[in-house]
Amino acid sequence: MPPPEIAPGRLSPAEIERNFADLHPPLSKSEALIAADRCYFCFAAPCTTACPTGIDIPRFIQSIRSDDIEGAAYAILSENIMGGMCARVCPTEVLCEEACVRNVHEDKPVDIGLLQRFATDPILEAGTQLFERAAPTGRRIAVVGGGPAALSCAHRLACLGHGVTIYCRDGKLAGLNEYGIAAYKAVDDFAQREASYILSIGGIEVRTDVALGRELSLDSLRRGYDAVFLAIGLSGVNRLGIESEDMDGVIDAVRYIAELRQAADKSRLPVGRRVVVIGGGMTAIDVAVQSRLLGAEDVTIVYRRGREQMGASRYEQELAQADGVLVKHWARPARILGEARVAGVEFECTREGADGRLEGKGEFFTLPADVVFKAVGQEFSVDGANGANPALRMENGRIAVDAERRTSIENVWAGGDCAKGGKDLTVVAVQDGKLAAQSIDHYLRQRQ
Amino acid sequence: MSAIDLASEFLGIRSPNPFWLASAPPTDKAYNVNRAFEAGWGGVVWKTLGEDPPIVNVSGPRYGAIHSNDRRVIGFNNVELITDRPLETNLKEIRQVKRDWPDRALVVSVMLPMNREAWARYVPMIEDTGADALELNFGCPHGMSERGMGSAVGQVPEYIQQTTEWCKSVARVPVIIKLTPNVTNILGPAKAAKEGGADAVSLINTLNSIMRVDYDTLTMYPATDGKGSHGGYCGPAVKPIALHMVAEIARNPATRGLPISGIGGVSDWRDAVDFLALGASNVQVCTAAMVYGFKIIDDLTSGLSHFLRDKGMQGVADLVGRAVPSVTDWQYLNLNYVVKARIDQDLCIKCGRCHIVCEDASHQAITHTVNGERRFEVIDAECVGCNLCVSVCPVVDCITMERLTGGVDTRTGRAIDETKQDWTTHPNNPMRRPAG
Secondary structure (H helix, E strand, C coil): CCCCCCECCCCCHHHHHHHCCCCCCCCCHHHHHHHHHCCCCCCCCHHHHHCCCCCCHHHHHHHHHCCCHHHHHHHHHCCCCCHHHHHHHCCHHHCHHHHCCHHHHHCCCCCHHHHHHHHHHHHHHHCCCCCCCCCCCCCEEEEECCCHHHHHHHHHHHHCCCEEEEEECCCCCCCHHHHCCCHHHCCCCHHHHHHHHHHCCCCEEEEECCCECCCECHHHHHHHCCEEEECCCCCEECCCCCECCCCECEEEHHHHHHHHHHCCCHHHCCECCEEEEECCCHHHHHHHHHHHHCCCCEEEEECCCCHHHCCCCHHHHHHHHHCCCEEECCEEEEEEEECCEEEEEEEEEEEECCCCCEEEEEEEEEEECCEEEECCCEECCHHHHCCCCCCCCEECCEECCCCCCECCCCCEEECHHHECCCCCCHHHHHHHHHHHHHHHHHHHHHCC | CCCCCCCEEECCEEECCCEEECCCHHHCCHHHHHHHHHHCCCEEEEEEECCCCCCCCCCCCCEEEEECCCCCEEEEEECCCCCCCCHHHHHHHHHHHHHHCCCCEEEEEECCCCCHHHHHHHHHHHHCCCCCEEEEEECCCCCHHHHCCCHHHHCCHHHHHHHHHHHHHHCCCCEEEEECCCCCCCHHHHHHHHHCCCCEEEECCCEEECCEECCCCCCEECCECCECCCEEEECHHHHHHHHHHHHHHHHCCCCCCCCEEEECCCCCHHHHHHHHHCCCCEEEECHHHHHHCHHHHHHHHHHHHHHHHHCCCCCHHHHCCCCHHHCCCHHHCCCCCCEEEEECCCCCCCCCHHHHHHHHHCCCCECCEECCEECCCECCCCCCCCCHHHHHCCCCCCEEEEECCCCEECCCCEECCCCCCCHHHCCCCCCCCCCC
């Protein structure tokens, strides 16, 4: 029985619905035409260079200008089949829109993300199929994982004529798009609608609730399929490494967000009155903001370094602050306070030492809290792939891959957050899946 | 500093400013004209009168537009005919309006069949209203031209001269001939008007045009009951065509000195400066008033007044014709004059449009990478000074053309020659004249 400080229904259902509405409402046609008109159609456009999937942005914006929405959508989706989700969740302010040359003389980029959504929404809405499968190759590939890297890889392989089986640990596809990102960034069940659109190409079989290391082994997949793509994400959660961190009321932010995303009625979710979030990345921001939107009174993010080092973009930080979240820098948790349940956190002030390493200043302060969220990153849990013969080579705690996303084992590829270089971004995962699919296709055709 | 008085005189007709509303829908009746004068317009040319019974307009769409993406009207066309109101109604209103606004110019546009009797009959009736002048509509390219009037007259210099003579033989007030641009050379019609005794010309009327097709029905758009007819094109898009024709009349020995009322896409005061500097004595406006309302007169008068003040001019007359001597034939352009593009790297936003247009459409004279960095620099040895990069650069004044005044043009390997040489004496010209 949680204490009264942790209660559902702090806000009325109507208030919660309003709070969790679309963060950036879609552009109207007039708005889109005006926004599109601002694109200069740059040579070797810096926005395209900045896009991890290399979408030809001036090309699709030109199609919006000329009212060829299908042409615009094809330009986007042929490079990034999750262009719809990326239009919603990409940190465009540090990717394409940061690179926009408009920033140089007027400090306001073209609204690339919103235009991308304008172009892709109608296609997904209508289920317009823009891709055609090549003649069947008879090859079969196992894709392990259900998130962006897996879906991207599966789609590209299907387009190339291969047969794909997706093995997904969760009950639903789309990975962190479904279970992880903030609810107000993908309203109206968008993650599932996008996954359905991707599957509509055909040739992709989906098996849910099966996991590597549980029902599946890498060795048996390698034997049963022509190739294997691993996109199993980061299932482990980093620990704070301090006293009492398993105390009641200290919650893994990733797990809480997943519950929130799956809740049929958000007004029934328990919410703390005073919430402390430890971490500085997107997960920290998302759990803090969503706690506020659910009615938490005081929400404080505490990050061990400064504003510039935070994983969350400046825009995301400002978004949190606009929603009433207090962000404190240069402090790290020293101790969880409380008896049976958490009552607060003691922090030690920090600074950067001469060698660049973080060091405590020996000054302490305490924040009272009913709920403490741990959002200090996830790690790759190697369990599932353990026991493979030969063993997967790892690098910095993730699966080592080359530029084509090949692992150290023949006929096994990996991508997304579980692979070296994964940046915990949907758009990067999509690119991994695409590159791996192309590499797999090349490999299989060479072996004919 | 005080503003410059824009008082204007055209053919002895005085108006508080040189901005007249052209003969068109905004000048079809007293209600609109009164509103225009209240807003501050210097004069109007009343929408074209014709013989009774009045013509009939279509009840389908009369107008079509070309828009920018933010829905600014760039080009505009119409299939409206001359006034569709009874002659007597118009004459009565003209008389009253002139009485109520004695300080404004009130010119009446008129279109009549090709016979002397018609002019002898109607001109005195119109003059009796007290109107300041007549403008003969030899310009409208749609509808009326199918009945032998409008541009059907304006396209045949002999008809222009003949009709002008008929009108002048009975008119006591000045006669302005409004010319159609739907001709290969505007000088023929202008000379004919002058020969016929015209006091002035006004130009341009609208251009033959079809706006587009309807992408659903694949019929012409706009259409009346599934069919369309070419209309008269106007608005900002036609200004350059109008300026050329005005300048030709202003600089040609046969027509030089013939007063010109400039028309064609005037939307702001700078457009008026263009027309006045190229030889028009005043300007007429239609499209801008049709798409924004009469209030635009405030910008026209304020902007022109400030411009004249900043140039140290005392009035509109100081500006008229100032740029005419700078207009010449291609053969007289100085072929020894060499410019190179210069890119201000501090202003450059690195969009690369100058590079790609030079690469694809011109002379491969702009880099995209210098020492591994994205950087756009002019390669003098390739630059022909064409101005394409200036034309496409999104940043004002980022790329400019700089004249070479000494040394060698690395593109041609020739030393810069500061003397002038044009085509007439160029060695490559088989018809060259001896230099001298």
